[in-house]
Amino acid sequence: MDSILASRYARALLSIGEEDGKYKEYGEELSRFAEAVEGARPDSSVLESPAIPGEIRAKILEAVLADAGLSVTVGNFVRLLYARGRISILGEAARAYVRLTDEKDGIMRGTVMTPAELSGPDLDALREALRVYLGCSRIELAQAPDPSLIAGIAVKVGDLVLDGSVKAQLTRLASAFAAG
16 A cells, blocks of 8 residues: 555656656755665654644654755655655665656666676676667666576566576476476
């Protein structure tokens, strides 16, 4: 339920950002602020605590917003979440906003798993091959070295998993022997 709400709020902010022509800036601000708030846990739970009077929580929120240097729009977005008792989904809304802007801009994000980190040119070649294969404008890849793979490569982009690792090939071979 929270992810649906977070997506709805993120979509609303994105709509405003598209009208303003500042949707990328809003996304950066929201992500930065959400990371700061999530990094401050459990201190940030004071905004959700019913043990603290509402006026005090509101003043704390205003002080935090003043220090954060957010645009009026993103500040109002955070205030709206707070006013509706949804400040707990701030981080989730920020992540949903990133997904929505990536989708709008034709950007896909994924993870590449190899026994060791790929060099810059190898990573660039893989990124370009995936971009063409998936038909998107840009691919962002995070590297996740996994020595248990022995050799080869595995890539996860969204729901798509391409596993050409030796480990996966050996698993498929063992399954084929067991079945036959």
